[in-house]
Amino acid sequence: FTVALDTPGTDFQRQVWAALRDIPFGTTTHYQALAARINKPAAVRAVAAANGANRVSILIPCHRVIGKDGALTGYGGGLQRKAWLLAHERGERDDALPDLFAVHRSGEA
Template sequence: MRYRRLTSSCFSVGRNIHLTKLRKELREYMAGLRTDFTVALDLQGTAFQRTVWNALRALPYGAQISYNDLAVAVSRPEAVRAVGAANGANPLSIVVPCHRILGSNGQLTGYGGGIERKAWLLSLESEGTCR
C-alpha cells in the first residue's frame, strides 16, 4: 500500500472507523455506486500540494483536466511541472482523483497505478450515472 511505503506505518483496516469507512466507500466506488468520498481526510503535504489535491477533489465525477488547466485552476499557470509533482506525491489516489489528469494533448500520461488502471478508472467514471 502506498501509504505504508511513504510513512513506514503499519495499520489494520477495520480497527479504525475512518479506514473502515474509506474501505466501504472505495468498494461502493468500484461497484459504480458512489461518485464522491465523504470520509474525513488529513492529507499531509506542502501548502501547494494540498491546494492541488483539493482542486482535484473538487473535480466532478467523470470530469477530466489537463495539467496545464489544473495549474491555471490553482492560480499558478506557470507551475505545470509543480502540479505534476504534487500529483505524483498524492498519498490517496482515487479518493484524490489524480487519474482524472490528462496530458495537454488529451492523452493518458503517468499514473502511479499504471496507465491500464488509469484507463479503467476513467472508463468506470465515463459510464455516467451510478447504478
C-alpha cells in the first residue's frame, strides 16, 4: 500500500527515511549499508541518529535495521517488539513469536 507521509526533518533525515522505505518487507540491513545506499558511507552514526529520529516507525520501517553482526540493536518500541515485527514479516508462525502484550495481560505496566 502507499501512504503519503509528511514527516518533518532535515534533508539528510528525509534521505535516510526514504532509504528505509526501500528496504523490502521481510528483509533487514545494517547502518553501514544504509549509509552507503545514500552515498554517504562515512555517515554511519548520522544515519543511526536519523533512524532513531523517525516518528512513524512502522510506516518508515526503522525496525529493519540491525547490527552488522546480525544482532538486534536499539528500537524505540523495544527489542522484543522489533524481534516480533521482523519475525512476523518473515512469516514465522505466531506461536513462535514473542508475546508483545504479555506485560499488559499480566497486569504489570
